[in-house]
Amino acid sequence: MSIADYQKQRKVILLRHTPSPEETIALGAKLCYSKSEIEDLRGKVEAKDQSAFIEKLMNMGHESVLEHVTFTFGIEGVSRVLLAQITRHRIGASFSVQSQRYVSYKDGFGYIIPPAIQKLGLDYVKKFQSQMENILTWYDEWQQLLGDAGEKSNEDARFILPNACETRMLLTMNVRELRHFFQLRMCSRAQWEIRDLATEMHALCMTVAPTLFADAGPACLRGKCPEGEKSCGKGADIRKAREDMIEALKHPETTHVEDMRKLLKGELFFVNGASHIASTDAHISGDASYDGYIVYDEAGNSWFESDFAGYEPPEEG
Numbered sequence: 001m002s003i004a005d006y007q008k009q010r011k012v013i014l015l016r017h018t019p020s021p022e023e024t025i026a027l028g029a030k031l032c033y034s035k036s037e038i039e040d041l042r043g044k045v046e047a048k049d050q051s052a053f054i055e056k057l058m059n060m061g062h063e064s065v066l067e068h069v070t071f072t073f074g075i076e077g078v079s080r081v082l083l084a085q086i087t088r089h090r091i092g093a094s095f096s097v098q099s100q101r102y103v104s105y106k107d108g109f110g111y112i113i114p115p116a117i118q119k120l121g122l123d124y125v126k127k128f129q130s131q132m133e134n135i136l137t138w139y140d141e142w143q144q145l146l147g148d149a150g151e152k153s154n155e156d157a158r159f160i161l162p163n164a165c166e167t168r169m170l171l172t173m174n175v176r177e178l179r180h181f182f183q184l185r186m187c188s189r190a191q192w193e194i195r196d197l198a199t200e201m202h203a204l205c206m207t208v209a210p211t212l213f214a215d216a217g218p219a220c221l222r223g224k225c226p227e228g229e230k231s232c233g234k235g236a237d238i239r240k241a242r243e244d245m246i247e248a249l250k251h252p253e254t255t256h257v258e259d260m261r262k263l264l265k266g267e268l269f270f271v272n273g274a275s276h277i278a279s280t281d282a283h284i285s286g287d288a289s290y291d292g293y294i295v296y297d298e299a300g301n302s303w304f305e306s307d308f309a310g311y312e313p314p315e316e317g
């Protein structure tokens, strides 16, 4: 297999989460203010929708109760650049990361090509791929010079590997840290790869516990942008997109069609009552037999404009 085949696409799976996240958090909070025994409180919490109570809690800033609930993600097809950034999040975040010491890359390594390089065109993508080929040759050379001794030679041969190198990890974060992570990393000031990942993780969380994550994301969702001169100035668009997402989640039976052509990788979209996460941006089909937009979801399904019931292409011009 040529190393060109090792170009990787990001994949994010929500593997596990604390059952009944919203009830668990409400139980933690109500316990603080109640004389009742825990079983009695649990009955009361389970008997009533807790959304309004949780919104109140978060407005009050009573956030420690959010630590009772965790979400665990499987993440593949991301770079070591991303790894360096995401592991800066220390509190309420746990990582298990594929090791470059125990795993040898003698048969090749996966790598991420930044979209900006892909946009330069095929010649530049090939140039990047050929540079990866060179690095693999150097890695092999060091493996040989270090005695091709498995773990022993892997641990030093890896020093020649690039930041583009693919990694995969299991990541568990509690809800308090997730909300903090989304605030920093979904902001347009964050670097593209971690921003895309955070956006996709947020979309997955929204399908499970919308009350906990409805206002999670860049600071401009909740108030003034703190970035001053560096602000992207898109606060109004970001707030509108979030309102649309919340509405769509409340009425999944109504196909959410408004912006099919603007659908970005990692965004939620709805077709016939079911939610999907876009694994590609919506783009013009490369297939001459289909003259329209296409997007792929997490499960690898392709979605066409005709799948979006009632979709009417915007008028040109």
Ligand SMILES: Cc1cc2nc3c(=O)[nH]c(=O)nc-3n(C[C@H](O)[C@H](O)[C@H](O)COP(=O)(O)OP(=O)(O)OC[C@H]3O[C@@H](n4cnc5c(N)ncnc54)[C@H](O)[C@@H]3O)c2cc1C
Binding pocket: 088, 089, 090, 091, 177, 180, 181, 184, 185, 189, 190, 191
């Ligand atoms: C746009 C952007 C650019 C960045 N650029 C750089 C850069 O150039 N160089 C660089 O080194 N980093 C950079 N970072 C990383 C940044 O400095 C943080 O390390 C990272 O975002 C993790 O966030 P956090 O510190 O809030 O950590 P988390 O682990 O997510 O901590 C959560 C919160 O817990 C509290 N906390 C955590 N640890 C402590 C502690 N030891 N003492 C007291 N309170 C604590 C803080 O309130 C903290 O906000 C950048 C981040 C962003 C979003």
